[in-house]
Amino acid sequence: MKALVKAEARPGLWMQQVPIPEIGPDDVLVKVTKTGICGTDLHIYKWDDWARSVIPVPMTVGHEYSGTVAELGENVRHLKIGQRVSGEGHVIGFKSRASRAGRFHLDPETRGVGVNLPGAFAEYVKIPAFNIVPLPDTVDDELAAILDPLGNAVHIALAFDLVGEDVLITGAGPIGIMSAAVARHVGARHVVITDPNDNRLDLAKKTAPGVITINTAGDLQALANGLGMSEGFDVGFEMSGAPAALSTLTEHLVMGGKIAMLGLPSKPFEYDFARLVLKMLTLKGIYGREMFETWHKMLAMLQSGLDIRPVITNRFPADQFDAAFQSAIQGGAGKIVLDWGE
Ligand code: NAD
Ligand code: ZN
Numbered sequence: 555m556k557a558l559v560k561a562e563a564r565p566g567l568w569m570q571q572v573p574i575p576e577i578g579p580d581d582v583l584v585k586v587t588k589t590g591i592c593g594t595d596l597h598i599y600k601w602d603d604w605a606r607s608v609i610p611v612p613m614t615v616g617h618e619y620s621g622t623v624a625e626l627g628e629n630v631r632h633l634k635i636g637q638r639v640s641g642e643g644h645v646i647g648f649k650s651r652a653s654r655a656g657r658f659h660l661d662p663e664t665r666g667v668g669v670n671l672p673g674a675f676a677e678y679v680k681i682p683a684f685n686i687v688p689l690p691d692t693v694d695d696e697l698a699a700i701l702d703p704l705g706n707a708v709h710i711a712l713a714f715d716l717v718g719e720d721v722l723i724t725g726a727g728p729i730g731i732m733s734a735a736v737a738r739h740v741g742a743r744h745v746v747i748t749d750p751n752d753n754r755l756d757l758a759k760k761t762a763p764g765v766i767t768i769n770t771a772g773d774l775q776a777l778a779n780g781l782g783m784s785e786g787f788d789v790g791f792e793m794s795g796a797p798a799a800l801s802t803l804t805e806h807l808v809m810g811g812k813i814a815m816l817g818l819p820s821k822p823f824e825y826d827f828a829r830l831v832l833k834m835l836t837l838k839g840i841y842g843r844e845m846f847e848t849w850h851k852m853l854a855m856l857q858s859g860l861d862i863r864p865v866i867t868n869r870f871p872a873d874q875f876d877a878a879f880q881s882a883i884q885g886g887a888g889k890i891v892l893d894w895g896e
Contacts, residue, residue, distance in 0.1 A: 557614040557676035558875055565601045567675075567875060572614060575672060575680035582683045583625035584639060588699035589674055589872075590618030591882050591890045593727070598669075599879050604820075608669060616675030617643035617668035620689065620698030621894075630683040640698040642685040642849070643667040643674075644842050658845035675872070677894060687849050692857055696866060700728075700889050701852060704862060705843035706816060707732035708852045713814040713838055714789050717741040722774075722787040722806055725794025725817055726754040726767070728889045732862045733791050733816075735762035739860045742789075744781050748774065748802065749794075753886040761864040761888070770798075774806055786811065797823035804829050816840045865889050 561568040577583045598605045598615050609615075623637045633639070646653060647663030667673055667681065689698050711733045721742045723730050726749035737745045746766045747758050755767035768777050778786065788811055790803035795817035803813050804826065813835060830837065843849065867888035870878040872895075881887050 555677035556872070558616060558673075558872070559612050559614050560598055560609055561612045563601070563606070563611050565599065567599055567615065567879070569873065569875065572676070574678050577625060577627050577680050579627040579629040580683055581627045581680050582623055582630060582633060582639070582686050584619065584621040584641075584674075584679050584681055584686075585624040586619050586621040586674055586677060586679055586894045587695045587896065588620050589616050589892045589894065590700040590703065591878060591892065592618055592703060594669065595675075596879070596882055600883070610670070614672045614674075614676050614679075615668045616673040616679075617666060618699055618702040619643075619674035619679060620695045620701075621679070623686075624678060627683060633683060633686060633688070638689040638695070638698070639686050640689060640701050641681050641687045642843065642845055643702055644845070645671060645682055645685060646845070659842055664842075675875075675892065685845075687846065687853075690853060690857065693853065696869075696891055697856070697863060699891050700862075700866065701849070702843070703729050703889070704732050705848045705852055706840070707736050707862075708855070709843050709848045710791050710793075710814045710816045710840045711736035711740065712848070712851060713840055714812045716789060718743055719788040720744045720781070720783050721746070721789045721791065722803060723747040723791045723793055724799035724802055725749060725792070725796070726751070726758045727793060728865050729816065730791070730793030731758045731761050731865055731888070733793060734758060734765045735860065735862050736855065737791075738762055738764050739855055744783065744787075746774075746777065746781075746787070748772075748799075751885065757865065757867065757888050761862055770802075774802070778806065785809070788812070790814070792817045795819045797825070800825060804833070804835065807833065807835060810834050812836045812838070814838045814840050866891055869893060871895075 646661040652660035786808040790813040792815040865888040868890040
């Protein structure tokens with residue numbers, strides 16, 4: 555089969571012929587239809603320090619996928635050949651206390667499809683049946699290919715109660731933008747999103763109607779005052795990984811405010827913890843998606859009117875992956891989807 559492989563320990567990816575994965579008794583072989591390009595894939599493409607330290611070479615990459623069931627392991631009873639599916643890319647263990655208590659997303663043995671295990675940028679991918687999420691007819695293959703990052707956005711947006719709350723989001727990347735749309739959908743009052751890139755803020759306006767955008771160079775305090783929030787925002791989402799953004803949230807949240815942090819800083823950084831202590835802020839890390847509550851709520855919200863489709867800005871046939879990755883690296887695009895054919 556055709557697969558996009560990290561074939562050499564240097565920048566780039568290579569489309570190669572590789573064997574179709576052999577599945578075990580508890581696995582599913584998924585025939586891939588569409589895949590999403592993630593920031594993680596860009597790190598692997600560019601071959602930065604993180605990628606060098608984590609990614610085995612050679613390995614097929616990619617973890618955001620939709621497809622149909624092509625083959626079932628002998629123990630798998632609850633799925634059917636031909637069924638449309640997506641699924642969780644975090645493959646967990648079942649030995650830890652967290653896992654045995656049903657908190658699967660907290661299992662320390664987690665390995666990532668397309669990061670530690672052969673990935674989904676291929677005609678076929680092997681996924682444990684446990685990870686498979688069947689798709690309703692209302693979610694098409696393109697939308698299904700970005701359920702993984704939408705799940706990140708849903709996970710963070712449901713970390714704290716947002717009903718009637720004012721939310722400040724730092725970082726209008728695809729996940730920050732989708733988190734803004736979810737915050738609006740679940741009943742936040744004002745949702746303000748910041749970014750230094752105006753193209754990204756325009757995309758936020760298109761994708762999440764009613765969201766208020768402001769460039770990081772703008773006067774956020776004046777904006778908050780104008781919205782009648784003299785004491786600050788109730789909840790913050792850090793979606794950029796930029797150290798300055800966490801300080802912005804700390805400064806502009808109310809006393810007792812809550813910050814959920816999903817952006818991954820590239821290295822340790824200085825932060826004014828005295829400010830956090832004196833404002834009695836709560837800071838919560840958010841990783842991946844809750845298995846499988848985030849998936850349930852995400853599909854339910856898509857059925858009850860959540861629409862994030864404008865965040866998908868570019869589509870390429872899989873063979874044009876180089877052009878797709880170049881668009882992603884330039885930074886102005888939203889989600890980019892690769893088409894692997896029917
Ligand atoms: P992205 O890189 O496309 O977007 C980040 C955005 O932040 C960019 O638009 C950038 O211009 C903006 N930005 C930079 N500095 C800023 C600042 N000071 N204030 C406000 N915005 C600023 O990323 P993405 O794909 O949307 O992902 C968002 C973040 O989440 C990344 O850091 C990514 O590594 C991380 N991530 C975490 C998880 C998780 O499970 N925790 C999962 C996926 C991605
Ligand atoms: Zn991803």
